[in-house]
Amino acid sequence: MRSTLPFDPRHSRAPELTFVGRLGHAAIDRYQRGLALLATLGAAVLAVRTPGVAAGRVVRRVLLLQIFYTGFQAVTLIGTISVLLGATIVIQTELMVPSADAALIGKVLIAVVLRELAPLITAIVVAGRSGTAIATELGNMKVSSEILALTSLGIDPPRFIVMPRLLASIASVLVLMVYFAAISLGGTAAMGLAIANIGLGSLQNGLSGAVTVYDLGLFFVKGVGLGTIVGWLSCHYGLQVKSSPTEVPQMASKAVVMSLLGCVAFNTLATALFYWTVGPPLR
């Protein structure tokens, strides 16, 4: 049978690469990494269609646990950050525009909290808390052959490992964003009452006058997008660990850095698209 190997490793070495060859090699390497990144997400999405009723039950249990770790356990932290940020926004608005009324504060809050801070801060907190945890857990599972063990037992890693973490990340970011916005507005109301003498009723009117249906659409799109980025990249980089424990913290750090970069980039892109498409009615 004719050999299919690129060279005979017993008798010859791989040829030395020229500068152009090395450049090409680096380009192929980047391309393959990009494909691997897409493959992680693609396999998790396709895993939804994998048959198996009993497997579905096991995966649902994993999903609930992940929602508990990613969403429920972050409630206190998100609550504290949101109430403090809401109060800060009122202070800054009052400093810049001393005559600010409820309508202006409502507009500022919708623009800053609902459209920008709630999605981005929530995603950053989830990436920092759960992204590191996911990447570290999966990295350790790779090192201790647990992923291979799953495969050997006929348990699909994309379905059992990636899909529940991805869905939990999306659900947690969405719910925590709503929670962030609600608590932050509460903080604003308290501070508004204290320093600007704006009552709860007038602030409510100001907010309801400022919020549009587009804001809710953007809020949802950002929640799903940012949750996907955090869950996807954390799982992907965790699974990139090969066999050394020293790779685990490196990949965990990479997962968080790439998640943060991805979240900021996505948030900017979504905001820019939002203003280009529905900008005029919002001014």
Added chain:
Amino acid sequence: MQPGLVLENASFRYGTIWVLLETNLRVSPGETLVLTGENGVGKSTLLYLLGGLLPATTGRVLLDGEAPNVTRPSELVRKGIRRGFVFQHGGLFANLTALDNVLLALRYHADVLGLDEAGIAQRGREVLRDLRVSQHDFHTLPAYLSVGVRQRVGLARALAIDPNFVFLDDPDQGLDESTRELVLELLVKLRDEKRITLVLTTTDPEVVARLGVRALELNQGRLTSMQRMSRA
């Protein structure tokens, strides 16, 4: 369809290091094959390749005529091909107790295996007891188990799903005398079990001699036949 394990012109490499060079191999159903070789030669990698846990760089691996899919291994189970794998360093799920390690695959494939929750629990406990894991260790996390018990839990997990293929990576390594004897007895039992195709790696000549089956030595990417040694 060719039953058993078939390696068709398969090669495997890690980066620039070739572990296996274009090899053809057939292990018949019910046969036991021992892989030997010096430390670091790639025996574990070859075992992962044979078990379909790693994709071949060139060529292919077939288990009962089916090519394993690394990302969707459940397809094999649905086709009636079940693998049991024991890893050199345990490979137990660190966040699950010994019993849950054994039960996970049973729960995941409960509909395919035709088991209800009571049947799953019964099967898990049975197989752990058969391997002399004490009741007290059932609910203990792997980190708190001794090396010997971890190895027995790993064996129990591999055997619980009633596999047609069993792959063992250096199963007697680092065990005390009594656990080692238990593992060797189990290997002999598995060798005689005609439903199971067994492949194991070892560096221990006594294991090769005791089993008295076909043994292949891996050296510089090539498999060479060793003389069949008589059963002890």
